[in-house]
Amino acid sequence: MQKLSSEQVAHVARLARLALNETEQERFAVQLGQILAYAEKIRELDLEGVEPTAHVLGLTNVTRRDEVRASLDRDEVLRNGPEVENGYFRVPRVVEEA
Amino acid sequence: MEVENGPGWEIVIGLEIHVELLTRSKVFCSCATGFGGEPNTRVCPVCLGLPGSLPVLNAKALEYAVKTGLALNCEIASFSKFDRKNYFYPDLPKAYQISQYDLPLCRHGYLEIEAGGVRRRIGITRVHLEEETGKSLHAGTSIVDSPFTLLDYNRAGIPLVEIVTEPDIRSPEEARVFLEELKRVVEFAGVSDVKMEEGSLRCDANISVRPRGASRLGTKTEVKNMNSFRAVQRALEYEAARQIATLRAGGRVVQETRHWDDAAGVTRGMRSKEQAQDYRYFPEPDLVPIVLSPEQIEQWRRELPELPAARRERLAREYGLPAYDAAILTASKKLADFFEEAARAFPDPKMVSNWVMGELLRLLKAENKELDQVPLQPSDLVGLLSLVRDGVISGATAKEVFEEMFHTGDPAASIVDRRGLRQISDEGALREIVRRAMAANPDAVQSYRQGKEKALGALVGAVMKETRGKANPQLVNRLLLEALREAKP
Ligand SMILES: [Zn+2]
8 A cells, every 4th residue: 555755745735725734644645545546446457448538427518508697696696705895705815926 | 128139049939818708608607798797796606616506518608619719720629528727716716717628629720920021820739618717806005905805706707718829939029910810810700809908818928038049948937917919029028138138147047927017017027936836637527528520610610700811812802902901901800891891882992991091090099999989880981982072072171071970970961061061063153253253363363374373373262262161172273274264355
């Protein structure tokens, strides 16, 4: 069983914006390793000439017509917002430093 | 910064352009797409990414994306799919953007441009369909002191094509010319209204420099935040000069994203953490793949309207216009349509072209307006030119009338009548005025008969004075000459 390195776990956690303590990092290193090992099983098969699966349903071309329908009422829309101001969602400032 | 590229350096540019498609509803839900609107009034569970909601592809968005590719001479994929591009940014309510990664709808195209008298073919790497993000605003008096960001998701989910070029562009000017032609192509193809000021066309650029003749590409930077075609050219001129200066001084170019500051005229490196983006693309499980038959692709190809290059060629041929005129008249589809509608109704296309390129464009520019923002119609121009042709008004008067038509959309004839501008072309009436002018200016008559042809001017002036400038000048001339010849004392 391959365990993930602590750098790899830290990287994945950062991408997911998760703050892990050392115990958690250690635990997830093992668990993520198990998940990857499970996915590795597919390598045991001979996949020569097999196209990657794009979707499990086997359907294609599901589309709708370009027609406008009513949107949600704004009070409904904003109900889930952590903070709201003048019809906008309000979040902590995000500015890319230039 | 000294802007000196020097003959010893080659500039290599590739562009990444985003164009909003002109559908009525969003790409994966039925919310309306129009510009403006009260914040967060065009959103639903799908474009907000609420749990349990499912996207369904807008058939028109698919058609427009493929038509964009066809207009750019691309190969269209028979099998294509959507992928999730994962990143955290609050203008993206789902924390991922539905985009296309390894199987885009269109690939391997090109667009031909002419910059500085040289024809060039710029490769198009790919065109894919994705969704627009929401809009973030910074609350407070300035961006610096605001502790908050405000979010409006009305734009989130509007269909967008991303167009990526090969690194085939060799100068900042060529980049601008490419964008201008691309804008015309998508506009003529009818897939977007491409209003850069409303953000429906945006462009980022990758740029590097290398000593001329070098086979390896230099380290590139990505330049963002350019809000006009002019800005793209200026930003790239600055950036090329900066890279060359850096290399000449023995330094090295750092691969990074740089923001164009239009007011200061400089690019600035972003102080973001130096970490390559990791978008963890994976196939979008909520959308099934797209399979396009050759018949479907051909049908869309046939439906494509005439594109700018073909139209330039046809206008020149069909209306006998100089290439210069044809290029200016096809600056936008609206202008080309306006010209053609007028030219079909008037026997002198070059005269129509002169008025469209002259007065019409002059007034549009002076008032910073688009053609569809003024009431003037092609039939109005035809009406005006007919009056000039029939000698009802002079060319100078026509310019005045045109300006009023431009603002009011009133027919030329009614403006002319209301303002009493009709030239006096009634021979009988003018003959009488000519006779009176001669009688009142015997000296001038005598001088003329003694061979002083200049004296004719005084007589013309007298007629014009009496008619308050409305006499048809050619007619006055002819009648005066006739009268002077006849009435020998
Ligand atoms: Zn929606």
